Amino acid sequence: MNACLRSVLSSGIQIDYNIFILDNASTDGSVDLIQKEYPNVILLKNPKNVGYAKGNNIAIQKSSSDFILLLNPDTIVLNNSIQKMIDFINTNKSIGILGCRVIKPNGDLQWDSCGTYLTPLMFFIKESGLEKMIPSNRVLGSRLLTHWRRNSTRDVDWVSGACMLIRREVVESIGLLDDRFFSYMEDVDYCHRAHKKRWGIRFLHTAEIIHDSGASWKQRSDIHLLTSLISDKLYLHKYYGLSGAFYFKITYFIGCFFRLFFNILLKNRNRARDHYRTIIWAFTGRI
DSSP: HHHHHHHTTSSSOOOOOEEEEEESSSSHHHHHHHHHTTSSSSSESSSSOOOOOHHHHHHHHHHOOSSSEEOOOTTTTTTEEEEEEEHHHHHHHTTTEEEEEEEOTOOBBBBGGGEOOHHHHHHHHHHOOOOOTTTTSSTTTTTTTTTTOOOEEEEEEEEEETTTEHHHHHHHHHHHOOOOOOSSSSHHHHHHHHTTTOOOOEEEEEEEEOOOOGGGGGGGGGHHHHHHHHHHHHHHHHHHHHHHHHHHHHHHHHHHHHHHHHHTTTOOHHHHHHHHHHHHHHTTOOO
């Protein structure tokens, strides 16, 4: 959080802006730090963790600016990237949502910075592990566009909510984030809804952040996996109806057994354990 705030405040933003922080019942001392070190930040506190989408909605409703930047607290903004994004979207009036290049702390690309809409077929490729086997393949890597090195600016289906610049008119046109998504897929869904209203979704390669992806989930990778699967199921049901939800179940069981087998074969006990647990959860109705 501290590194994120420092990077924003030193990123050379040339317009007036407010910073809203929504605290989802954290217990790590973040609230005290913000109140002490950043008195000009607008702190909104929830008595319980309401999730990413609902938390952001609270802040969006409090703001009145022409643009809204959703930014994860585990990110660091690089090279005046926020101002670059503002300048770009200001000169491209058809663009409703803009994303940026995302890298890991070790300098590697984070592939889920943007991609194409999740379909039942893509869900199978993802859950079976085929997506990671040949990421450069245009079919197997199509969900996250892993054949493309993020070295150009282009239109995409969605950009990551880790750093997403939204035009105010988009919010007025399609409303807030769907808070049924507790975590994951709310960004894909929001871009999907915006695209249906003919707003452009674009990836800007000259803007960049560092993202310590999943830092808050590292102690409970099984819960992380469960949350992600629930969001995938909700998305497929939302856009493909009952057939999408049914296909999710069938695809998940087949794909998960694939991954369980490969992780056992590779002696990756932690991942094998996680997939075994999600199979049990699926059988018992938690997914």
